[in-house]
Amino acid sequence: MELFVAPSILSADFARLAEAAQAVKGSPGTPGADWLHVDVMDYHFVPNLTLGLPVVKSIKASTDIPLDCHLMIEDPGRWAPTYAEAGAHNVTFHAEATDDPAAVGRDLRKAGAKAGLALKPGTPLEPYLEILRDFDTLLVMTVEPGFGGQEFLAEVLPKVTEARKRVETGHLDLRIEVDGGINADTIHAAAEAGADTFVAGSAVYNAADPAAAVAALRTAAAIR
Ligand code: DX5
Ligand code: ZN
Numbered sequence: 235m236e237l238f239v240a241p242s243i244l245s246a247d248f249a250r251l252a253e254a255a256q257a258v259k260g261s262p263g264t265p266g267a268d269w270l271h272v273d274v275m276d277y278h279f280v281p282n283l284t285l286g287l288p289v290v291k292s293i294k295a296s297t298d299i300p301l302d303c304h305l306m307i308e309d310p311g312r313w314a315p316t317y318a319e320a321g322a323h324n325v326t327f328h329a330e331a332t333d334d335p336a337a338v339g340r341d342l343r344k345a346g347a348k349a350g351l352a353l354k355p356g357t358p359l360e361p362y363l364e365i366l367r368d369f370d371t372l373l374v375m376t377v378e379p380g381f382g383g384q385e386f387l388a389e390v391l392p393k394v395t396e397a398r399k400r401v402e403t404g405h406l407d408l409r410i411e412v413d414g415g416i417n418a419d420t421i422h423a424a425a426e427a428g429a430d431t432f433v434a435g436s437a438v439y440n441a442a443d444p445a446a447a448v449a450a451l452r453t454a455a456a457i458r
Contacts, residue, residue: 238268242435244382255297257444269302276307280380294321318347326350339368377414382435386415391427398428418454425455
């Protein structure tokens with residue numbers, strides 16, 4: 235299982251996003267960010283406001299790193315496909331924000347992106363097991379969405395393990411991503427629970443050398 239590290243630019247300097255992308259590129263012999271995680275918040279689904287489509291387009295034009303857009307917004311059925319059309323590699327929206335997540339997932343694939351379904355810490359996985367075939371990514375939030383720098387909620391990990399079992403028994407091609415409080419101390423537990431894709435904001439961008447922080451996370455995640 236190939237592990238992906240996805241630095242979240244939520245913890246970067248919003249006036250210097252192109253530099254933030256550049257800062258997590260690898261160097262010969264050291265792989266950098268696999269995805270660049272972009273948190274879109276609308277001040278309604280979550281009590282915070284970040285950036286939207288025009289900024290995502292500018293980031294896309296400034297880097298080759300595949301964009302992993304995490305939409306914490308209302309009405310994803312209306313807005314999510316526009317991020318796919320803008321060239322995002324993966325577009326994840328919240329299950330809690332729509333009545334028909336499977337339809338939104340299919341629309342995202344039709345629009346040319348990978349489709350991701352996100353679950354808040356308190357949202358059970360069980361009601362969504364049947365629609366995972368319409369998705370390429372399951373994002374299990376390990377903090378309440380809205381802000382960087384919060385403490386990792388280890389009690390969410392059984393949901394990751396349940397999803398991993400489903401991937402194996404159902405032969406699903408699905409990345410299991412964790413987001414929130416991921417750092418060198420917590421990433422290994424998430425990997426052991428069955429996650430293969432790790433979002434990290436403050437652990438990467440509050441570090442003196444963001445590329446080295448990505449490499450350190452990859453090492454710490456490796457299942458021994
Ligand atoms: C929070 C965001 C996260 C955030 C994670 O709602 O979805 O992607 O950037 O930040 P850290 O890694 O600092 O918890
Ligand atoms: Zn996120």
